Structures are given as structure tokens and as C-alpha cells.
Amino acid sequence: MDFNKNKPIYLQICDHIYERILSDEFRSGERLMSVRELGVELGVNPNTVMRSFERLQNKGIIATKRGIGFYVCENAREMILEEQKKEFIENDIPEFFKKMDLYGISFEELMKLKDNR
Amino acid sequence: MIKINNLDFAYKNTQVFRRISLEFEKGNIYGLLGENGVGKTTLLKLICGLQKPQYGEITVDGFTPSMRQPQFLQNVFFLPEEVITEDTTPEKFIQKTGVFYPRYDFDLFNKLMKELEVDLSKKFNELSHGQKKKALLACAMSLQTDYLFLDEPTNGLDIPSKALFRKVISQYCSDETTVIISTHQVKDVENLIDPIVILDRDDVLLNASFSKITEKIFFEYGPERLDNAYYTEMLPGGYINVMRNVNNEESNVNIEALFNAVMKNKETIKNLMK
Numbered sequence: 147m148d149f150n151k152n153k154p155i156y157l158q159i160c161d162h163i164y165e166r167i168l169s170d171e172f173r174s175g176e177r178l179m180s181v182r183e184l185g186v187e188l189g190v191n192p193n194t195v196m197r198s199f200e201r202l203q204n205k206g207i208i209a210t211k212r213g214i215g216f217y218v219c220e221n222a223r224e225m226i227l228e229e230q231k232k233e234f235i236e237n238d239i240p241e242f243f244k245k246m247d248l249y250g251i252s253f254e255e256l257m258k259l260k261d262n263r
Numbered sequence: 264m265i266k267i268n269n270l271d272f273a274y275k276n277t278q279v280f281r282r283i284s285l286e287f288e289k290g291n292i293y294g295l296l297g298e299n300g301v302g303k304t305t306l307l308k309l310i311c312g313l314q315k316p317q318y319g320e321i322t323v324d325g326f327t328p329s330m331r332q333p334q335f336l337q338n339v340f341f342l343p344e345e346v347i348t349e350d351t352t353p354e355k356f357i358q359k360t361g362v363f364y365p366r367y368d369f370d371l372f373n374k375l376m377k378e379l380e381v382d383l384s385k386k387f388n389e390l391s392h393g394q395k396k397k398a399l400l401a402c403a404m405s406l407q408t409d410y411l412f413l414d415e416p417t418n419g420l421d422i423p424s425k426a427l428f429r430k431v432i433s434q435y436c437s438d439e440t441t442v443i444i445s446t447h448q449v450k451d452v453e454n455l456i457d458p459i460v461i462l463d464r465d466d467v468l469l470n471a472s473f474s475k476i477t478e479k480i481f482f483e484y485g486p487e488r489l490d491n492a493y494y495t496e497m498l499p500g501g502y503i504n505v506m507r508n509v510n511n512e513e514s515n516v517n518i519e520a521l522f523n524a525v526m527k528n529k530e531t532i533k534n535l536m537k
Contacts, residue, residue: 149454150515151484151515151517152484152515153515154513154514155515157513182433182437185433185434185436186430186433186434189426189429189433189455190433190454191292191433191436191454192433192436193290193291193292193457194457194473197474
């Protein structure tokens with residue numbers, strides 16, 4: 147996995163887990179890979195992966211069950227989508243609007259681009 | 264746990280450590296950094312009992328390394344940077360060595376040799392430098408000691424082997440193990456080492472986990488050089504500025520920039536991290 151230099155690794159690992167939940171590779175209610183397994187797969191310090199898991203646990207996206215380890219919560223998908231939507235609106239949209247203004251792109255043009263996709 | 268308290272060590276007329284104290288906790292992969300000649304290898308030798316402190320003490324789970332008790336030695340392995348190898352195959356070597364280590368696992372050795380893609384039929388002296396290094400890593404890890412010290416383990420490894428190295432080390436680490444990797448090749452072990460220890464002549468400048476480092480220090484990637492930065496460097500596409508983390512923001516540690524920042528502001532950062 148190639149990491150981005152601007153974002154802490156443990157947050158990038160959270161994003162990576164999000165992607166695998168959204169793509170249905172990690173399914174709701176099912177056991178998640180262990181901290182060690184994911185650490186080995188990514189070639190990352192297991193303590194870093196643990197930090198990512200703890201963050202996702204605090205958000206209620208994953209949880210632990212005794213004897214099983216971490217599993218993906220029922221509404222993980224919805225929570226991730228909600229969070230990513232919020233992030234998109236807060237971070238990407240303002241940047242996008244700024245560029246539209248800068249390059250003089252109107253909403254009509256934008257709609258046309260969208261329709262012709 | 265490794266505890267070093269008020270350690271002094273010198274080779275003849277060269278003082279290496281002057282009253283240094285530091286601890287290494289279990290369950291971690293430590294990165295040991297420092298300029299050439301500051302004593303990284305010497306520190307590893309002291310911890311595994313190959314050298315004896317002239318003052319102060321070292322204990323490893325209560326054992327004094329320089330007493331070289333078998334119960335201590337069977338749980339420690341040090342892989343030096345330069346290894347003089349015998350006219351034998353890694354397999355024969357590990358079978359001979361393994362008997363001294365209670366958790367030694369021959370199947371694990373074979374598995375690691377396969378994972379690291381080393382030719383099992385060749386003798387050490389017939390292997391290339393990189394292959395020899397990987398064979399020795401497989402040997403070291405198959406002994407399954409709680410303490411594993413690696414001196415410049417990625418020197419001579421090709422690019423794919425470096426990724427394999429990170430994988431097998433990450434696999435090795437458990438709650439009971441302490442791995443210390445001394446290295447100049449920080450890029451090779453990025454995302455693997457945490458905490459980081461930085462040694463200086465006579466002194467320890469830093470011993471901190473990434474989360475503690477990023478709590479105090481902010482790594483800013485931006486379009487300009489900032490004057491109040493501890494250290495700043497041009498990177499492709501902009502600058503990295505190593506700053507004091509005043510706004511409690513989270514950032515990603517750049518080990519090279521951190522090292523340079525620490526070397527330029529020794530006392531300031533030492534006090535900041537206290």
C-alpha cells in the first residue's frame with residue numbers, strides 16, 4: 147500500500163478499512179482480519195493498526211466480541227457513507243467551488259458535463 | 264522490558280555513553296537512529312551482553328546481560344550488520360544453533376526462507392550479500408526469542424525484499440516481543456518502527472512513540488518555507504516544515520525530517536518531549 151505523506155498513517159489505514167467495508171469485502175456482522183494479519187498485509191507496525199481499530203471502535207463502526215476479536219457492526223456501511231459525505235461536503239466541495247469560480251465554470255456547464263458523463 | 268540506568272561506556276580513549284538512561288518496553292518495534300559512530304551497535308551489544316558497562320546498569324527482564332546467564336541468552340538474538348559466515352548451508356547452521364533456543368521452530372525457518380525467497384540448496388558463502396542477509400533473518404526469526412536486535416537489516420536488500428522484510432517483522436512482533444532495529448535507511452522501515460530512539464554522542468536525544476511525537480511536533484507540508492520551523496526542507500512539490508504542534512493538529516511523521524530537526528535543536532526538542 148502506498149501511503150500519502152500528508153495524513154497520519156493510522157487514519158489512512160482507517161480509510162483503507164472503509165473501502166474494504168464499502169466494497170463488501172468486510173461484511174457487516176462478520177469477523178474482521180486481526181490486527182496482526184492486517185499489519186502483515188500492509189507491512190505496518192501492528193501498534194499502528196491497533197490505533198486505527200481503536201478509532202473505528204470508538205466510532206462504532208467495528209466492535210469486539212470476546213473470543214472472536216473485531217467484527218464489523220451492522221450499520222457500519224451507513225455510518226461510513228454518512229462520514230464520507232460530510233467530509234466531501236466540508237473539504238472537497240469548497241475547493242471545487244473555488245476552482246469553478248476561478249475558471250469561470252457556470253452551473254449550466256456543470257450540469258451539461260454531468261449529463262454527458 | 265529493558266532498563267538502562269546511568270550507563271557509562273568507553274572504548275579505550277573514546278567515550279561512547281555518558282550517564283545515559285532509557286527504557287525499551289515490550290510489544291514494540293523500536294527504531295534506533297543516530298549519526299555514524301554515536302554507538303548504536305555498541306548499545307545493542309551492551310544490551311545483549313557482548314559488552315559490559317563501565318558504570319551504571321542494564322537489566323533485561325531482571326537479568327543482567329553481562330552475566331550471560333543461559334536463561335537470558337536463550338531469549339535474545341542479535342544479528343550484526345556484517346556477518347562472517349561459515350562454509351555451511353543456512354539449514355545446517357540453524358539446526359546447530361537452534362538447540363540453544365527453547366522456542367526455535369524449524370518449520371518456521373523453512374516458511375521464512377520460502378517467504379523471503381532464499382535458495383535453500385546453497386551454502387552461505389555461495390549466496391549473494393542480500394540473499395545471505397535474508398537467510399540470516401530467517402535464522403534469527405525462527406529462534407523466536409522475545410528480544411531481537413537487528414543491526415542495519417535492510418542493507419543490501421533489493422526493493423521487493425525490503426517489503427518482504429517489513430512483512431515478516433510485522434508478523435514476528437507480539438505483545439511479548441521487543442524488536443530493536445538500528446538503521447540509517449529510515450525509508451526502508453517507515454511505518455514499521457514505532458517508537459523512535461535517537462542517539463547522539465554521549466546522549467539520548469529522543470525516545471518516543473509516534474503518537475507522542477505528533478502530539479508535540481507538527482509536520483507541515485506546504486508551498487513555503489516557514490521561519491519558525493525547527494527544520495525545513497524542500498521536497499518535490501513544496502516544503503516540509505517541522506514545527507511545534509501549537510494547534511493540536513494531527514500530522515504524519517517524516518522520520519528523516521524529524522531526525523534532522525532533532526539534530527538541529529537538540530536541547531529544545533529534548534525539553535519539548537519531556
